[in-house]
Amino acid sequence: MMMRALRRRINAWYARAGRALPWREPDCGPWGVFLSEVMAQQTPLARVEPIWRDWMQRWPTPAALAAAAPGDAVRAWGRLGYPRRALRLHEAATVMVERHGGDVPTTPAELLALPGVGAYTAAAVACFAFGIPEVVVDTNVRRVLARTVEGKAFPHLTLTRAETDLATRAMPAQRHTESSARDEANVWNVAVMELGALVCVARGPRCEECPVADLCAWNVAGRPAYEGPPRRGQAWHGTDRQVRGEILRRLREEHRPVPLTALDGAGPERAQVLRCLDSLVADGLVEPLGRNRFRLPA
Template sequence: MPSSQISALPSARDIDLLHDRINQWYLQHARDLPWRTGANTPWEVMVSEFMLQQTPVKRVLPVWETWLERWPTPADLAAEEPGEAVRAWGRLGYPRRAQRLHAAAVAVLERHGGKVPASYEELLALPGVGSYTAAAISVFAFGRRATVIDTNIRRVHARLISGKALPSKALTAAETRLAEALMPEDLAESNLWNVSVMELGALICTAKSPSCEQCPVFDRCAWVAAGKPEADYQPKGQAWAGTDRQLRGAMLSVLRAASGGVDRTLLTTGGKPDVAYPAELAPAIRALAALNSPSEQIDRCYAGLLADGLAQEKAGLVSL
């Protein structure tokens, strides 16, 4: 990629310096995460990538471990009903990811003999696998050369090279070109670079209150050199209280707690705080009732769970 197509791209010598400093920082400061042992199966890496989408590492760790104890291969998960995947997903959020991971396991079994494919194109064809996830699995599970671009990487690039406080709201073609231009040519170094920049964004170059004084390329940062200008937009966190996501999550918690189907009225009435429920269900139902959700929201969320396949109703009984 000619440098003239990318504004303010450092010289080849400066890019080599960035590679060396950031990679060396990673080798000294990387978190000890179980999906980074170097001996992980591709399936273990794939599960981690699904779970880490929009979910912090500390919440993923225990679920990832128990998931793989139960389903150590794609074939093991594919043999289960999708509802069991949703149940095991627990409170990681965005439970449709569990459905998609189950569908991906089925596809791996049917199309690839139970082995996670290594190529970007074959990974991208799996259910629930987008461009980031395909690149990440290809790199982190198979050591292939691909450009991994997540939010952390985009933020480091925006500050370090472009002098911006935050990347664009959505990934742009210019950001992709920049990421590709910064990739080392050497295969092993490119693998290390992907994870090093990601880790730098996660631990040091954070969205709020970055620890610039601890950054290995502080003196090379265009954003710092520009006086740390404010972002041209204010990122908005996702609302939770009172949202459909909160209510759907509470309904799913009731279904996860149940050993079998539950009467649909437990969900469609929003729970009743003064009723004695079975011990296994009582905490989840009390939490659902405490939301005091309006009836139209309850109806909408219940219908949505059925439509999305996260719940099923038969003869008045609802289950995952």
């Protein structure tokens, strides 16, 4: 039926147009895939690649990262954003050493138990690193299915049960553990994500280049505008996020403890700077030395 045609065409498109990303190379290994998936959370892949190469060279195994200071991970994270991910990556590497023999665990349940790993990342690593045909649902998959199948410009604000069910139905049928079915499922997962990232993008979709334009319910209906609750933007100016980011930027640049007076300018109000400093310490991203000096955690 329609799903089968969608899969066939999208998989064929991916074979032709998919990007040659380093973590897609056959010899990348589970650790490289794991790193790439955490780094890619809410982050465009173009920004991930240089940081990923840096980390892979510096910490080629979970044990190598676990042996480093967490602050080194935070510093090497640079400006990728959401720096708690760097800390959780370090924690996850420690768990891998202590409980999994220094390897990335192979089952979705074990992956889900790692810090910084949710439903998406667990499924993605299981699929892309170990060939387990999990249902991978990210923002790209949700948008492609919302358009092609449901005829809507955008999916719901939050992932719904109906969307997970739809993504499950979109997967090729699993006839036991037949290897060809597994392969098709694994290709489908990455191919549909790639279509969402390159063609079926949120704004300015390139339907002229889309391999399933004639099958797409949204395109066939004339690409009707989004109807639904307003998609709230993320506030930035004057927020704690901005101040936390500025504090961390200063600490990354200094390789010795930074006095509080050097952090004052991180925000317009001293009270906010102090509040953000507290929250960064609580998160484990900043280590206080006495009352007036701070550094990345050793």
